[in-house]
Amino acid sequence: MAHVPTRGSLLRRRRFAPARCYNVAVMGLKILGIAAVVLGLALVACAPASQRAGDAETTLTVFAAASLAESFRALAAAYEIAHPDTRVALNFAGSQTLRTQLEHGAAADVFASANWEHMATIKEAGLLGNAPEYFAANRLAVITPVDSDAVQTLTDLARPGVSVAIASAEVPAGAYARDSLDQMSMDEAYPGDFAAAVLSNVVTNEASVRGVAQKVALGEVDAGIVYETDAAAHQYAGDIRVLEIPLEYNPAARYPIAAVSTSAQLEAALAFIQFIQDDSGQAILREFGFVPPANVACPCHAG
């Protein structure tokens, strides 16, 4: 390779001769790229002032379980109307993801978890600014794609060949789903190995309950176990059917909420939490299918 023959270099030059078609394609891509950037900047510039950060005096960062997405968006909107100087920034993910983010120093003011365990971990880490309280409860439901008849009853979940999506065991919805299946296994109405049979049909352990709902709505699996509020969420309407899980196998999912101790605006955080617990906040949660937390002894007050 050290001595390149003249003929070779001539060949090479000819090979790299510009070609119009290629150049036109590249030019087209460049124009598209520039157009996209301009459009993006225009959209940012034209966004209403209230949607841009920095205008409001206070920005509350709320970490909330994925299943709370629509209801908390509505709560935040209502809160912003009542408190024009406050903006609510929402971060939705599986409660276990939010917990991990908080443990590693994510800046948040409020944490709303879909189960007690993740809230307890944050509490033990000394990251809570007040005593957590339950503000909502939920139940599980099985959903199936509207165009699939593989799962007509809960028993069908265990039939060989059926594909099931659930949230992974760390996700509250995944833990509740496993509890529910265990309770069915212990009932005479279902075979003793029912839970094991359903779990062997699981094709994916999703990182949040909304991942499960999405896979069912896309029709990629025969069934999924989600919350009743997910099953009722408007974006899946028309894509899914709902199978109710009888109450005796349906563990109540309770949602605790608390302020984060590292918050620089603890008062505002507590005000937002109070708003959710008050009648107006509770009414909004009711609209999205959540029920008031049952009057059970809350473990959060014990410690």
Next chain:
Amino acid sequence: MMMFKSAANGNRIASLGALAPAGVVATVVYVLFIGLPIMALLVRAGQQEGFLAGLTGPLVLQALRLTVITSVISLAVVVVIGTPFALLLARRGPTSRLLRVIDTFVELPIVLPPVVAGVAMLMAFGRNGLLGPALASVGISLPFTTVAVVFAQIFVAAPFYIRAARIGFAGVDPAYEEVSQTLGVSPWQTFWRLTLPMSRPSLLTGATLAWARAVSEFGATIMFAGNLTGRTQTMPLAIMTTMESSLGAALALAALMLAMSALALALLSVLVRRRAESSP
């Protein structure tokens, strides 16, 4: 091979002039930027309780096994399909507009967010995808299977090999191949004895990059293949899952992946250097 030669040429430093201090500062900053997190990962992994248990735990071993198997299959497919394709691009590309457009198109996955690739594959091969019903009619269901993991890896990794192979083949002067064939050596043998050895550094570089990309694939996999231990949960997916339950296992997986990457890089530099030294 010219690029490897010029890299070894060290007497250009003087011409940098006033830029040299800036270069040194930039180098130190960059090395620290990359080195610190990696150091921190290893230090923390060493301190973490449950690190050794995590390293030999079933979750880590299953993820490791699945990752090695799928990435090797993906690499094999990429090399078998990518090599003749890259050769065609290198030899006919200069005179074919269509091939040049294809050449640009196949590099799209390099810049495409992997999660977009995953959604796209679901739309193509999913049960309700473009080809889903046709596949289902012959009893094939791809999403959430180990095959889907391999599909996702091939999709994102192939361009790295094809690009490097195309550059490597283009660097072999066709005049040599013509001479070889004039001397009565068959085109097939010319490829094996001449073109392939001469472009080996590029091919090895491309194969290593493609393999590393396949091993680290996350977004397309979780979207198209799901997340199931032993079937579709490769190491990156296992890290995400264990990060939320057991930091020890997550760190064990991360350290393992780091070791694999470092090994690949070391192997590559040894192979390429040996080749560069033995060539005239």
